[in-house]
Amino acid sequence: MTPELRRPLPRTWWLRKQSYLFFMIRELTSLAVLAYAILIITAIWTAAGDGSFTTFFDFLKSTTSVITHVGLLILALVHTFTWIALTPKVMVLWQDDEQVEPDVIAGANGVIFLLISGAVLWVVLG
Amino acid sequence: MKTLQHDVLIVGGGGAGLRAAIAVAQDHPNSTVGLISKVYPMRSHTVSAEGGAAAVISPTDSLDDHAYDTISGSDWLADQDAVEVLVEDATKEMLQLEHWGCPWSRETDGHISVRPFGGMKLERTWFAADKTGFHLLHTLFQTSLKYDKINRYDEWFVTSLIVENGRCQGVTAIEIRTGEMRSIGARSVILCTGGAGRVYPFTTNGNIKTGDGMALAYQAGVALKDMEFVQYHPTGLPGTGILITEAARGEGGILVNNEGRRYLQDYDLGQPLDLTDSNHPQKRTMELGPRDRLSQAFIHERTAGRTFEDVGGDYVLLDIRHLGEREIDRKIPMVRELAVRYVGIDPVHEPIPVRTVVHYMMGGIDTDIHGATSLPGLFAAGECACVSVNGANRLGSNSLTEILVFGARAAVAATGYADQVAPPSDQLLDMSAKSEQSRLEKTLLRPNGGGETVAGIRTDLQEALEEGAGIFRDESTLVELCSTIAVLKERYEKLALVDSSRTFNTELTSALELGAMIEVGEAIAHSALARTESRGSHQRTDHPDRDDDHFLKHSLAYRGENRPAIDYKDVTITRWPPGERVYGRG
Amino acid sequence: MAEAVFEVHRYLPEQEAEPRFQEYEITYQDNWVVLDALNYIKDEIDSTLSFRWSCRMGICGSCGMMVNGEPKLTCESFVKEYDTETIKIEPLAHFPVIRDVVINMDDFMEKLPTVSPWLIPEEELPIEDGEFLQTPAQVAHYNRFSMCINCMLCYSACPVYGLDSSFTGPAALALAERYNLDSRDSGMGARADVITAHEGIWECTYVGECTEVCPKGVDPAGAIQMLKLSYALDWAKSLVMPRGSRS
Numbered sequence: 001m002t003p004e005l006r007r008p009l010p011r012t013w014w015l016r017k018q019s020y021l022f023f024m025i026r027e028l029t030s031l032a033v034l035a036y037a038i039l040i041i042t043a044i045w046t047a048a049g050d051g052s053f054t055t056f057f058d059f060l061k062s063t064t065s066v067i068t069h070v071g072l073l074i075l076a077l078v079h080t081f082t083w084i085a086l087t088p089k090v091m092v093l094w095q096d097d098e099q100v101e102p103d104v105i106a107g108a109n110g111v112i113f114l115l116i117s118g119a120v121l122w123v124v125l126g
Numbered sequence: 127m128k129t130l131q132h133d134v135l136i137v138g139g140g141g142a143g144l145r146a147a148i149a150v151a152q153d154h155p156n157s158t159v160g161l162i163s164k165v166y167p168m169r170s171h172t173v174s175a176e177g178g179a180a181a182v183i184s185p186t187d188s189l190d191d192h193a194y195d196t197i198s199g200s201d202w203l204a205d206q207d208a209v210e211v212l213v214e215d216a217t218k219e220m221l222q223l224e225h226w227g228c229p230w231s232r233e234t235d236g237h238i239s240v241r242p243f244g245g246m247k248l249e250r251t252w253f254a255a256d257k258t259g260f261h262l263l264h265t266l267f268q269t270s271l272k273y274d275k276i277n278r279y280d281e282w283f284v285t286s287l288i289v290e291n292g293r294c295q296g297v298t299a300i301e302i303r304t305g306e307m308r309s310i311g312a313r314s315v316i317l318c319t320g321g322a323g324r325v326y327p328f329t330t331n332g333n334i335k336t337g338d339g340m341a342l343a344y345q346a347g348v349a350l351k352d353m354e355f356v357q358y359h360p361t362g363l364p365g366t367g368i369l370i371t372e373a374a375r376g377e378g379g380i381l382v383n384n385e386g387r388r389y390l391q392d393y394d395l396g397q398p399l400d401l402t403d404s405n406h407p408q409k410r411t412m413e414l415g416p417r418d419r420l421s422q423a424f425i426h427e428r429t430a431g432r433t434f435e436d437v438g439g440d441y442v443l444l445d446i447r448h449l450g451e452r453e454i455d456r457k458i459p460m461v462r463e464l465a466v467r468y469v470g471i472d473p474v475h476e477p478i479p480v481r482t483v484v485h486y487m488m489g490g491i492d493t494d495i496h497g498a499t500s501l502p503g504l505f506a507a508g509e510c511a512c513v514s515v516n517g518a519n520r521l522g523s524n525s526l527t528e529i530l531v532f533g534a535r536a537a538v539a540a541t542g543y544a545d546q547v548a549p550p551s552d553q554l555l556d557m558s559a560k561s562e563q564s565r566l567e568k569t570l571l572r573p574n575g576g577g578e579t580v581a582g583i584r585t586d587l588q589e590a591l592e593e594g595a596g597i598f599r600d601e602s603t604l605v606e607l608c609s610t611i612a613v614l615k616e617r618y619e620k621l622a623l624v625d626s627s628r629t630f631n632t633e634l635t636s637a638l639e640l641g642a643m644i645e646v647g648e649a650i651a652h653s654a655l656a657r658t659e660s661r662g663s664h665q666r667t668d669h670p671d672r673d674d675d676h677f678l679k680h681s682l683a684y685r686g687e688n689r690p691a692i693d694y695k696d697v698t699i700t701r702w703p704p705g706e707r708v709y710g711r712g
Numbered sequence: 713m714a715e716a717v718f719e720v721h722r723y724l725p726e727q728e729a730e731p732r733f734q735e736y737e738i739t740y741q742d743n744w745v746v747l748d749a750l751n752y753i754k755d756e757i758d759s760t761l762s763f764r765w766s767c768r769m770g771i772c773g774s775c776g777m778m779v780n781g782e783p784k785l786t787c788e789s790f791v792k793e794y795d796t797e798t799i800k801i802e803p804l805a806h807f808p809v810i811r812d813v814v815i816n817m818d819d820f821m822e823k824l825p826t827v828s829p830w831l832i833p834e835e836e837l838p839i840e841d842g843e844f845l846q847t848p849a850q851v852a853h854y855n856r857f858s859m860c861i862n863c864m865l866c867y868s869a870c871p872v873y874g875l876d877s878s879f880t881g882p883a884a885l886a887l888a889e890r891y892n893l894d895s896r897d898s899g900m901g902a903r904a905d906v907i908t909a910h911e912g913i914w915e916c917t918y919v920g921e922c923t924e925v926c927p928k929g930v931d932p933a934g935a936i937q938m939l940k941l942s943y944a945l946d947w948a949k950s951l952v953m954p955r956g957s958r959s
Contacts, residue, residue: 001304002629002725004816005809009874016781020871023919086918089937097852165764166821168862169772224843227831227894229851229858236845260771261858268887271825280821303810332766365743368769438743464769467788468743581755625760627726630811632754632762 032075132160135312139163140170142508143318144266145533151273162279175259176371178251179526181216199245200517201662205698219530228265245416251523294503295550298562305628307563309555313544321509326484327588330369341642349682351512353489354654360420362483365438372522375413379446383432396710418519418663443477497536507536518662575622604655649683746786773863778802783868827888832899857890866922882922882932889935
């Protein structure tokens with residue numbers, strides 16, 4: 001039998017198509033969430049500790065920190081909204097033999113997210 | 127090298143072949159079974175069937191009604207014992223498919239839905255939207271995966287039947303991937319290779335429908351029966367020939383000519399009802415008449431200048447707008463998809479251009495009601511066979527039923543036969559493969575040919591058949607066709623391939639298919655020439671009447687050195703004496 | 713009528729060790745699909761070009777190829793819609809190539825039976841008892857996932873499969889879900905091992921390209937995410953409830 005041609009995927013496969021690139025970015029936003037989790041843990045750790053919390057809190061107020069936080073927020077929101085966009089794939093609801101429109105489900109989840117976020121903000125800020 | 131051998135070997139992995147394979151595996155666990163197909167089974171042309179499969183299920187329906195519709199639809203050429211078997215086994219086959227998971231469309235209470243279809247007095251066509259063949263084939267294929275003992279040979283091309291000591295003992299086949307010629311021995315062989323629409327230039331049929339199995343049997347001395355009866359479906363898309371299912375008319379679609387007239391009322395098919403009438407569409411009337419009559423009407427309209435002209439072929443309009451978007455998307459969604467994609471028409475808003483197109487072979491390998499041929503050990507089922515249940519014209523939705531009923535029956539007959547005979551010897555298998563390989567090396571695979579190409583001969587064959595043996599034929603067109611085919615046979619002898627490679631050589635497979643097509647074309651031409659009457663889909667303008675005195679018989683074409691010998695055998699009449707074929711009158 | 717240049721991937725292992733591209737310049741008709749062009753090339757220019765095709769109406773699944781880098785059914789891709797200088801035709805990605813644009817799909821054919829893609833009813837119903845009742849709503853629940861024509865475009869689009877061919881893959885998993893959701897089926901447990909194996913649903917990272925390229929609207933990505941939820945819930949239930957009460 002003659003040899004078959006194999007065409008392995010290059011490491012840069014995700015640069016070939018816009019949708020692949022967006023996929024990688026989406027996946028990488030979970031690192032932003034991880035980064036923020038580490039920040040929170042550091043804050044709690046230092047708060048529980050020997051007064052280095054003040055140093056940490058000062059750091060938090062610095063320009064670098066604010067910029068980083070804005071960046072993390074944007075990535076976290078991307079993470080959240082791509083996640084919400086995915087929910088219709090698992091939440092399949094039926095009205096008799098017609099499927100509820102996926103956009104309705106994603107939209108509803110988005111609204112719920114905004115309401116809960118709003119409520120949390122209100123508690124935290126007020 | 128291990129000898130390949132099975133008790134039952136099935137050639138063709140479509141509805142009939144898969145049904146037969148499952149029947150052997152399930153009901154005859156002691157028999158070994160092989161399934162050989164030149165394509166992966168999911169690609170078999172059963173997949174493209176759309177409208178549905180007929181079986182009696184309504185309380186107001188009866189087996190006798192289904193039988194009568196089929197027999198009158200066949201213009202009394204169907205063997206009535208075979209039809210009785212068809213209608214009797216139909217319902218249990220459909221239910222079996224349902225039990226295997228086929229997603230039949232349903233009524234709101236969960237029972238099977240049935241729709242009206244051409245030539246049927248009552249709704250009895252089971253359907254899965256308008257992808258019935260697709261769902262049927264995939265249900266069968268997926269169910270077949272349950273059985274490890276079905277040995278599949280996917281993409282192996284059968285080149286000949288092994289016949290020795292007066293019986294069929296297997297096949298020679300090329301493993302397409304490697305080009306290697308092997309013998310596969312068998313105690314019995316069932317041909318389920320489908321029809322041969324590709325011998326005509328404009329057909330609903332896919333590339334693979336080239337009559338391979340018909341030619342194999344023909345070359346082994348088995349008669350091809352009723353080959354002159356070629357069905358033109360009335361509604362194919364211009365340009366491509368893609369099928370627009372009869373179900374569109376079953377759901378109430380109407381056909382109009384370029385004057386906006388429902389022209390079928392001028393062809394003794396009854397009177398049109400208003401579209402809002404609850405009795406529309408009326409059974410066995412107008413657009414629900416039999417396919418041969420509808421196709422003939424189209425030709426008359428064209429001759430009278432009442433069709434639309436187009437570079438893809440003249441057409442009339444199929445109007446389903448009055449069904450509404452919801453019904454269309456629910457019952458015939460693929461009609462909409464195909465029209466939008468291939469002719470740029472959304473049938474919710476505009477009528478669909480349609481025209482006659484070659485669709486089905488009523489004729490085929492001569493078998494009895496068990497699927498047995500005159501060659502011991504050789505059986506056939508499905509479109510490649512002619513039992514005959516379809517006679518001179520097939521009713522829509524009987525074909526999917528036929529492949530299941532007779533696929534299962536042929537399996538029973540084949541295993542019964544296999545139990546009684548010895549397997550082929552290794553020497554026979556070895557010798558057959560070698561001699562078949564050497565035959566190919568002296569013909570198609572030889573280095574220098576006579577300047578012919580596969581496409582060149584094929585196009586000439588197709589054009590000749592359309593010209594000579596179309597919807598209307600006469601002696602002169604058929605005589606010319608017969609002599610053209612004789613010339614094509616000689617040209618084929620001169621054909622040698624450009625592609626000499628062994629790995630997946632599709633020039634070779636299409637050349638082998640062309641060989642089969644020429645054999646089939648020859649059988650069609652000579653059978654049509656010999657039948658000097660008009661019946662069903664065989665319309666002789668020089669002999670326009672049905673002649674039961676001379677021709678209530680099946681034609682049998684036996685391959686000859688230069689031309690086939692045509693013989694006849696009586697049609698089996700049981701309870702329905704030949705009568706007038708009446709549509710549109712009550 | 714217009715002109716087009718096709719750049720077609722050729723691989724002739726008996727003659728050449730390496731693949732190459734061959735250019736064919738043709739005149740095409742307005743309604744031609746890429747498949748028509750390939751057939752024209754084979755019939756009139758180069759009979760050594762090998763490719764699979766049959767129904768030419770998008771239902772048999774034979775004619776999948778990469779057209780300008782995208783997995784497409786060539787019988788549904790219209791030549792006039794491509795305005796690049798050449799139209800590039802390659803074999804479907806992520807499969808070994810036997811010849812020209814013909815791929816080896818043994819891997820899929822071997823995987824398919826492993827998900828038990830057949831009806832596994834709770835109890836066999838005798839034929840004499842008629843059909844399983846199933847309402848139109850119940851049919852709708854799984855109908856979409858039953859539309860797969862096994863064309864393999866989804867495997868070509870899936871980077872997971874491209875990187876690791878042991879991944880069961882979109883079509884096979886979607887078919888498993890088709891049966892899991894069929895009201896007549898009770899095979900969710902029987903299919904669990906294969907579906908929840910490492911190479912099953914958990915290797916999917918929801919790239920979602922399979923659904924994007926599917927010509928029949930099957931949404932295999934959706935099927936896989938639904939399988940993840942079903943089997944995760946099933947697993948959670950098994951922690952709380954005894955085995956016998958699960959499906």
